[in-house]
Amino acid sequence: MKAYKFRLYPSKKQEQTLFQTFKSCRFVYNQLLEKLNKQEKINRGEIQHNILSLKKQFPELNRVYSKTLQYECYRLFNNLRGLSQLKKNDKKVGRLRFKGEDWFKTINYNQSGFKLNQTGKRYSKLHLSKIGDIDIRCHRITGGKIKQVTIKKTTGKWYAIIITDEVYKKVGGKRQIGIDLGIINFIADNKGNKIKSPLFLKKRLNKIKKAYQNLSKKKRGSNNRYKAKQRLGVLFEKVENQRNDFLNKVSTNLVSDNKIICIEKLGIKQMMSKKRNRFWNRRNFADVSWGKFISMLKFKAESAGTKIIEVNPRNTSKICSNCGKLQNMPLSQRTYFCDCGLELDRDVNSAKNILAQGLGFVKNETESSSMKQEAITST
Ligand SMILES: [Zn+2]
Numbered sequence: 076m077k078a079y080k081f082r083l084y085p086s087k088k089q090e091q092t093l094f095q096t097f098k099s100c101r102f103v104y105n106q107l108l109e110k111l112n113k114q115e116k117i118n119r120g121e122i123q124h125n126i127l128s129l130k131k132q133f134p135e136l137n138r139v140y141s142k143t144l145q146y147e148c149y150r151l152f153n154n155l156r157g158l159s160q161l162k163k164n165d166k167k168v169g170r171l172r173f174k175g176e177d178w179f180k181t182i183n184y185n186q187s188g189f190k191l192n193q194t195g196k197r198y199s200k201l202h203l204s205k206i207g208d209i210d211i212r213c214h215r216i217t218g219g220k221i222k223q224v225t226i227k228k229t230t231g232k233w234y235a236i237i238i239t240d241e242v243y244k245k246v247g248g249k250r251q252i253g254i255d256l257g258i259i260n261f262i263a264d265n266k267g268n269k270i271k272s273p274l275f276l277k278k279r280l281n282k283i284k285k286a287y288q289n290l291s292k293k294k295r296g297s298n299n300r301y302k303a304k305q306r307l308g309v310l311f312e313k314v315e316n317q318r319n320d321f322l323n324k325v326s327t328n329l330v331s332d333n334k335i336i337c338i339e340k341l342g343i344k345q346m347m348s349k350k351r352n353r354f355w356n357r358r359n360f361a362d363v364s365w366g367k368f369i370s371m372l373k374f375k376a377e378s379a380g381t382k383i384i385e386v387n388p389r390n391t392s393k394i395c396s397n398c399g400k401l402q403n404m405p406l407s408q409r410t411y412f413c414d415c416g417l418e419l420d421r422d423v424n425s426a427k428n429i430l431a432q433g434l435g436f437v438k439n440e441t442e443s444s445s446m447k448q449e450a451i452t453s454t
Pocket residue numbers: 395396397398399400413414415416417
């Protein structure tokens with residue numbers, strides 16, 4: 076399955092209808108939750124059946140596409156499942172909460188009730204049953220059959236998330252690569268290629284800091300506070316979008332070029348960082364991006380048949396990638412010098428070590444599996 080995220084441009088009237096739909100869906104969700112809380116033994120069929128009586132009781136619910144309302148029952152049980160999963164993992168959990176206005180920002184069209192008419196021009200049309208034809212910007216043409224459309228509202232913007240049954244056809248490349256993740260260079264590889272950490276984030280981070288300070292000065296419940304909150308939300312969203320674009324591009328390129336990607340295992344490196352408690356420093360920001368980046372990379376690699384090998388980052392910056400000698404490398408030292416004559420960018424040196432370690436791992440793995448094979452054939 077492949078997901079597309081497109082921006083929607085509803086008219087004022089359509090926006091009103093969408094808000095009304097959100098309200099109705101939230102109402103149904105909360106009503107069903109109340110019914111669920113009263114049940115001694117959980118009976119999903121009975122809960123779902125309640126939608127019909129609610130519709131009779133509150134005729135305005137008929138203005139919402141029926142399957143969109145039904146989806147709220149699915150959402151409820153999905154949340155319930157998530158909760159019991161957490162319980163299994165021994166996390167402290169309460170019970171499901173009623174959804175307030177702020178927590179309800181999506182509605183769903185599953186299987187039917189929508190039609191996407193892609194024109195290839197600036198605006199296409201997305202038809203949603205009971206809402207109408209909404210302008211949509213499809214920067215890519217979707218393939219496959221559309222299975223689901225989710226309408227999402229963020230601060231000031233509307234989106235449609237379109238899920239199709241299209242299969243990710245991308246095939247991974249043939250090369251092998253080791254990459255080092257860093258703060259100055261987001262990525263450095265064993266061949267000496269570097270991708271700098273994007274500066275636009277730094278610029279926006281300063282703005283976010285200011286917006287935060289601004290928010291904290293406003294009186295609780297005041298209109299100015301509301302506005303300040305909105306402004307912060309818009310900034311966050313911009314950063315998030317730009318970051319996602321950046322991470323998407325980098326991860327896609329890596330997968331389409333390589334058969335094996337060796338990367339440091341995250342978690343250990345972050346713990347070594349002392350400043351990580353200051354929320355809005357660049358370090359922390361990098362941490363979040365790395366995690367996201369690696370999950371994107373893994374996701375794309377899997378469908379392209381590219382192998383991701385995570386290696387222990389211990390000493391990868393301290394070992395000489397040429398002779399194997401170990402030396403201390405304070406963070407300020409950007410170049411690795413060694414008695415053996417090596418003179419190399421510290422991140423590139425790390426990337427070389429990461430690749431060597433990762434490939435060693437692959438070799439051991441294939442050796443041990445061929446040994447197992449021998450053992451089986453000899454018995
Ligand atoms: Zn050396």
